[in-house]
Amino acid sequence: MSRILSFRSNLQYHLPVIVSAAVIIFLLVLPTGYEGFLQYRGADRCTALVLDTDNSTIVDTGLIKSGEQRCTLKLLDGKFEGTVTHGVNMLNGSLEADKLFVPGDRAMAVVSYRNDDIRSVSLIDHYRLDKELLLLVCFSAFLVLFAGRTGVRALLSFILAVLTIWKVLVPCYLNGWNPILAGLAVTLGLTLVIISLVYGFDRRAAAAISGAFLGITVTCLLGMLFTDLFKIHGAVMSGSESLLYSGYPHLNLTSIFMASIFIGASGAVMDLAVDITSAVQEVTENRPDLDWREAARSGMNVGRAAMGTMTTTLLLAYSGGYVAMLMVFMAQGTPIFNILNYKYVAAEIVDTVVGSFGLVSVAPFTALSAGILLSGGRRSGPSRTAEEKGAIRSRAENRLAAPPS
Secondary structure, three states, rough: HHHHHHHHHHHHHHHHHHHHHHHHHHHOOOOOOOOOOOOOEEEEEEEEEEEEEEEOOEOOOOOOOOEEEEEEEEEOOOOOOOOOOEEEEEEOOOOOOOOOOOOOOOOEEEEEEOEEEEEEEEEEEEOHHHEEEEEEEHHHHHHHHOOHHHHHHHHHHHHHHHHHHHHHHHHHHHHHOOOHHHHHHHHHHHHHHHHHHOOOOOOOHHHHHHHHHHHHHHHHHHOOOOOOOOOHHHOOOOOOOHHHHHOOOOHHHHHHHHHHHHHHHHHHHHHHHHHHHHHHHHHHHOOOOHHHHHHHHHHHHHHHHHHHHHHHHHHHHHHHHHHHHHHHHHHHHOOOOHHOOOOOHHEEEEEEEHHHHHHHHHHHHHHHHHHHHHOOOOOOOOOOHHOOOOOHHHHHHHHHOOOOO
C-alpha cells in the first residue's frame, strides 16, 4: 500500500514536467501560419560580414543622419553563402531606428534575387542573436545550478510561456479572435501548468490555481471597465497602429490593450498565490488539527506582508519604460494635472492600479481556498488556546515552504 501511495505521489509531482515537455515539443513544430509572409518572398535572409563602408552620401546634421551607407559585404550563410557583394543601409533621420556599420561588424541582411542573380542587399540591423543565445545559456545554467530540479521546472515554465505567447496568442490576435477571451484562455492555461510545475497535481496546486484564477478574472473585468471609463484607445501600445496599415484593419487594438493588462499582472498574481499556499501548507503540516478558518487567516497575514512589495514591483516594471517621456514632460514644464490626464500616462495608471487590484484580490481568494483544501475543511475545536493561535499566525507570517525537490 505504501508503494502505491509513493508511486501516486511521485506521479502527481512529475507528471506536469512530462506534460510541459510534450507541449513545448508540440509548440516548437507548430506553424504560426505567417512563415511565408509576402515581404520575404523572393528574398533570402542571412548574416553578412561588413568588409568596408562608404559614408560619402550620408547627410550629417549633428544629432541625426540621413541618406544611405554603402557597404561591401561577405554573405556568411544562406543561398549565396561566401559571395562578396554590395549592400545598402538606409538612414531615415531616426535615432530609434537608424544604425551605422563599421568594418568587422556582422549584420542581418535581406538579399533580393531573381533566379541565381542578386538584385539588391538591404542591411536590416546588427546581428545580436549569438549574444542573446549566450545570455540565455548563462541564465539557464545559473538557474539550474542554483535551484537544481526546481530550476529545471522554472526553465520549462519560462520556455512554455514564451512559446505559447508567440505560437498561440499572437496568431490568434492576428486571425481576429476575441482578444479578451483568447488572452484569458492562454493566461489561465499557463497558470494551470506553471503552478502545477511548482507543486505537482495535488491540493496545493488546486488551491493556488483557484486563487490565481479568481485574481486574474478580477483584473480582467476591472481592466475592461476602466479602459472604457478612461476612454483609452489601444493605439497607445508601441507599434500597434502600424498593424492597421499593414493589412490588419480588422484588429481591435483596444481589446488587445485590455487583455495586456491582466496578462502583464498574471505573473505577480501567480507568485503571490504560491507564496500564500506554501505558508498555509506549512501551518497545516505542523498543526494537523488546525481548522480552515485559522489556516485561511494565516494565509491572509502572509498576503498582507507580500502585497506591499508586489504592488511596487508592478509600478516599477510598468513605469521603467516611460522614464524618457516623464523627463520630456518635466523639461517642458508640463503641469502635473496635464501629465496625469495624458492618455499614455493614463494607460500606465490603468496597468499599474488594476494589476495591483488583482494582487489585492488574489490574497483572500487564495487564503480561503488553501485554508479549506489543505486543512480538509475542519472546524475549530474548543481546546485551542490563544497562545496556540498566535504561534500559528506567527509561523505563517515568517515561513514560506519551498516546493518539494
